[in-house]
Amino acid sequence: MGFKCGIVGLPNVGKSTLFNALTQTAAAQAANYPFCTIEPNVGDVAVPDARLTTLAGIAGSGQIIPTRLTFVDIAGLVRGASKGEGLGNQFLANIRECDAIAHVVRCFEDGDVTHVEGKISPVDDIEIIETELMLADLESLEKRATALEKKLRTLDKEGKDTLELMQRALVLLRDGKPARFAEVKADERKLFDMLGLMTAKPVLYVCNVEESSAKEGNSLSAQVFARAAEEGAKAVVVSAKIESEIAVLPEEEQREYLDAIDLEEPGLNRVIRAGYELLDLATYFTVGPKEARAWTITKGTKAPAAAGVIHSDFEKGFIRSETIAYADYVQYKGESGSRDAGRLRLEGKEYVVQDGDVLHFRFAN
Ligand SMILES: Nc1ncnc2c1ncn2[C@@H]1O[C@H](COP(=O)(O)OP(=O)(O)OP(=O)(O)O)[C@@H](O)[C@H]1O
Numbered sequence: 001m002g003f004k005c006g007i008v009g010l011p012n013v014g015k016s017t018l019f020n021a022l023t024q025t026a027a028a029q030a031a032n033y034p035f036c037t038i039e040p041n042v043g044d045v046a047v048p049d050a051r052l053t054t055l056a057g058i059a060g061s062g063q064i065i066p067t068r069l070t071f072v073d074i075a076g077l078v079r080g081a082s083k084g085e086g087l088g089n090q091f092l093a094n095i096r097e098c099d100a101i102a103h104v105v106r107c108f109e110d111g112d113v114t115h116v117e118g119k120i121s122p123v124d125d126i127e128i129i130e131t132e133l134m135l136a137d138l139e140s141l142e143k144r145a146t147a148l149e150k151k152l153r154t155l156d157k158e159g160k161d162t163l164e165l166m167q168r169a170l171v172l173l174r175d176g177k178p179a180r181f182a183e184v185k186a187d188e189r190k191l192f193d194m195l196g197l198m199t200a201k202p203v204l205y206v207c208n209v210e211e212s213s214a215k216e217g218n219s220l221s222a223q224v225f226a227r228a229a230e231e232g233a234k235a236v237v238v239s240a241k242i243e244s245e246i247a248v249l250p251e252e253e254q255r256e257y258l259d260a261i262d263l264e265e266p267g268l269n270r271v272i273r274a275g276y277e278l279l280d281l282a283t284y285f286t287v288g289p290k291e292a293r294a295w296t297i298t299k300g301t302k303a304p305a306a307a308g309v310i311h312s313d314f315e316k317g318f319i320r321s322e323t324i325a326y327a328d329y330v331q332y333k334g335e336s337g338s339r340d341a342g343r344l345r346l347e348g349k350e351y352v353v354q355d356g357d358v359l360h361f362r363f364a365n
């Protein structure tokens, strides 16, 4: 399936630099001029998960295979983008295709790096981007809602529900608020997501700071954190430039570098994990002598569909899932210990897979 996190922000704030660090390449051209990126860059990133190492250690697995998350490096947006300014609004389509937004905000002072607005002001920057996304959502939604209203009498239940959700989002957008503020019940969620609104997507603010603030952040990132807290959004601090330099070093040198700037792990890991959490995902594991592997599902997925992530045959022929909770697997030192302790459960088709479950699927061909 592949979940996608779109990297969004003003031009020249460090989006491609972050993307390169995340994907450990220099594939995306990062340079000190606005609108450097035109075509979106797409890359898969391993999701760091310490549990996987623990499981592999217990089972003596030969290989560790983390699950992956896709990041998309998108062209910079400017004031007026929704009306075709800058690189125009064709790039909004790249954002619509993503499941969540990593919004990179410039929180570093550097006279040599141009800021398109001429001053460093993260909250103003956030508002520029958010405004453009809201205007674009508003415009597209108004058109679609008007079209539906015209044929109101012929609408089926789904059509009427869709129109009602559109109107709910329109009230917010007209009031200058993002559509993700809408109250949406669990059984309405699918239809609401199908509206494809950019401001309905969950947002992670990525505060791009200078190297010396990579650990604690600075006064600018603090403003972003305050803003995120107001909206119930998440924020992380990272120094994209330094991370992109660390990412291409050999492993031992990476460790030395991180120690030197007093970081326990690359700041990127925080970005990836936060992106993963944003998408409301869960991880389950398959563990054996050959490999310990992590798999991604949406929270609430039942066992057969979870099995289908590995192979469609597993889903079609699903019989049951031998299930051990992560904590049990660790406490009872593996599968046989867990079985002896009565901690290996046989779960059927209705079982909702939990984050951390170690699973073994039984299926018929
Ligand atoms: N934390 C940082 N500190 C100092 N300079 C940085 C930092 N992060 C990125 N830069 C510099 O900012 C410049 C712009 O970076 P980058 O090309 O990644 O921006 P972008 O957001 O992708 O721009 P565009 O929208 O034009 O594609 C580069 O020169 C990069 O080295």
Ligand SMILES: [Mg+2]
Binding pocket: 015, 016, 017, 029, 030, 036, 037, 073, 074, 075, 076
């Ligand atoms: Mg770029």
